[in-house]
Every structure is written in C-alpha cells, then in structure tokens.
Amino acid sequence: MTQERALLHVRDFEEEARRRLSQPVWDYLAGGSGDESAVHANQAVLDRLGLRPRVLTGTAGPDLGTTLLGRPLRVPLGVAPMAHHRLFHPEGEVATAQGAGSAGALFIASIFANRTLQEMAGAASGPLWLQLYWLRRRDQLEKLVASAEEAGFGALVLTVDAPVVARRPRDLRNGFSVPADVRAVNLDSSVMATTHRAVTGTSALAAHSAEQFDTSVGWADLAWLRGRTKLPLLLKGVLTTQDARLAVEHGMDGVVVSNHGGRQLPGAVTAVAALPEIAAAVRGRCAVLVDGAFRHGSDVLKALALGADTVLIGRPALWGLTCGGSTGVAAVLGLLRDELAEAMLLCGLPGLDLVDRTLLHPHDRPPDGRPA
DSSP, rough: OOOSSSSSSSSHHHHHHHSOOOHHHHHHHHHHHHHHHHHHHHHHHHHOOEEEEOSSOOOOOOOOOOOETTTSSSSSSOOOOOOOOOGTTHHHHHHHHHHHHHHTTTTEEEEEEESSSHHHHHHSSSEEEEEEESOOOHHHHHHHHHHHHHTOOOEEEEEOOOOOOOOOOOHHHHOOOTTTTTTTSSSSSHHGGGOOOOTTTHHHHHHHHHHHHTTOOOGHHHHHHHHHHHEEEEEEESSSHHHHHHHHTTTSSSEEEEEGGGGGSSTTOOOOHHHHHHHHTTTTTTEEESSSOOSSSHHHHHHHTTTEEEEEEOOHHHHHHHHHHHHHHHHHHHHHHHHHHHHHTTTTBBBGGGGGGGOOGGOOOOOOOOOO
C-alpha cells in the first residue's frame, strides 16, 4: 500500500485511487446513470440520519459478530459484487477475496470476475458467494452454478435490476471497453466478446448487456434456477415491498436492497430509504442485505438500525484494491469495522442484537412500512 500519505479515512483511499487510475477506468468506477443524481442521493439520505449517543453505559469492546443465512460472520460487512477487478489490480478478485477474509467479511464475486472460481475459493478465508446475471445462454448459468457448488461457494446472488445496462454518460463519452487481457474467465469467450470493442460514443458494456442479458425472465423463471442448485438464493436490486414479498413467496433466501450504486434507473429511490419498509415486509423470513454509499462505520450502524442484517461495500473496496491489493481491501474493511465498533461504543451498544430503530433520532427516521 502507498507510503506517500496516511490513508486514515475511506475518502483518503478514494483520492489515492483516483490519482492512480486512468480517466476511463475511474469514470467507469465512479460514474452513474443519467445525471448521476442517484449516486449522490445515496450518500445524502445517509447523512440526514442522526444517531443518538448514550453516556455512562459501561459499554466496552462491542461484539461485532453475527450470523448470515445461519453461518457465522465476524463482522456485518461484505464486498458487493463488482465486475473486472483486474482493472484495478493485477491480482484481481484473488486479492479482494484475501482482503475480505482478513477483515472477517463476506465476499460476493461477480459473474464477470477475472479470476477463476477455484482461484477465488483458494484465496478466500471468509464466506464466499457468487453473483449472477440472467444470460440468454442458460447453459452458461448451469455451468457456473455447478462450478460454484463444486468450488465451495456458499450462496448465489442473482442481480435483477439490470436487464440492460443503463445509459452511463461517462462511459459513452469515453467509448469505454474492457482491455483484451481483462477477461471474464468463468464464461465462454464468445459470451464476452462485445465487452472488448471500443467505439467513441458507445459503451461496450451496455452493448454486451443488450446482446447477452435475457430481458424476458420473470418470477416463474426462478424455479428453473432453484431446481439446479441446493445453495441459498438471493435477489439483488430489490427496492419495493411488493418485490420483497414476492421474493419470499418464490422461496428466495434473501434480498439485497440496492439501487445499483446509482448506475441503473435514474431517480430510483435510494437503498437506505427503501430499507426499513422492506425489512418490515419480510419480517425475518429472509436475510436482508443492503449496499450503496457506505463510507464510514457510523453509516453501517445506521443501516443495521434500519433493518439490514449485513452491509455490502462497493466502490470503497475497489479503491482499497487499487491502492494496495489485498492489503488495501483489508485496510478499507478494517477501517469500517473499527469505526463501527467505535460508533457502537459511543451509543452504548455491547452487541449487534441491541441495534434497532431507537438508535436513530425520531425526526430523522424514515417510515418503516408497518401499518398504523
């Protein structure tokens, strides 16, 4: 990791990563859809929530341990699925898996990872899940599911909010494409060819999604996927109570509340705003994870208070990867872990089981979706 300056806050990693990355790669990472208002709204909603500190509680050394889908997790943190980690570090997802494991966090690998499932599994010392998009070629999905089970992955996360990649102006201006040596090695090369075609005014990733993603899938299709695996299944990109309830009705083991980091529907509700009503709607019948703009441990605590079981970290994990490979990822997650412990201590909370909505100032609490 860099020795040029002390990286003491997640935003320090952001600045250092921006300095190191090429402009097109930085824009791909930082950008969003439309006018990018949804990217900024994610942080703004979090900032409006106020925590209520307690004093003279005698609390010391908060316990951050929890369980997720019945498995122990040392911290309520994970790395969200993001494609092409070799854009940010030569070791790619192997380094991310190592860093997440060192911090005691979950790692959700992308279907478009640049390292094999076996390499990631060999590097991981913590929970490891695999994310999927619904491709037109179901044989590719079947192959991935079987390989994930064989490699020891613990769950599958189906991203459902991106039947196509939305228009992202930064990528269009840059004619963004993935370099030929950065390959999604767990998929047939024919499936990924479009991602390497750079044309100014277009996005190779958007072209790829239009070509390869199946937009016709519906709730009934989940039975096909469920029939091909014994692994837990989660849906990522849920933002409404209607879809959360349908996920439970269709046997899903969890939902990830997410607006795709502001990269899909412009103007979409933020994940934090949608979180409390979704948590209330599923009422413990499935796991609830959330991602979107968590930059400090106190942000994580707010999400847990609103009903999340685990908080996923997106862009900051790749900032850490850029700055120092596995060490950088571990440093970012470790920083968030330590800040979460500090925030819990200052709020008088010895363990996560005591975190609830009373932790948030009443005037700041969003509606929780419960009937009056």
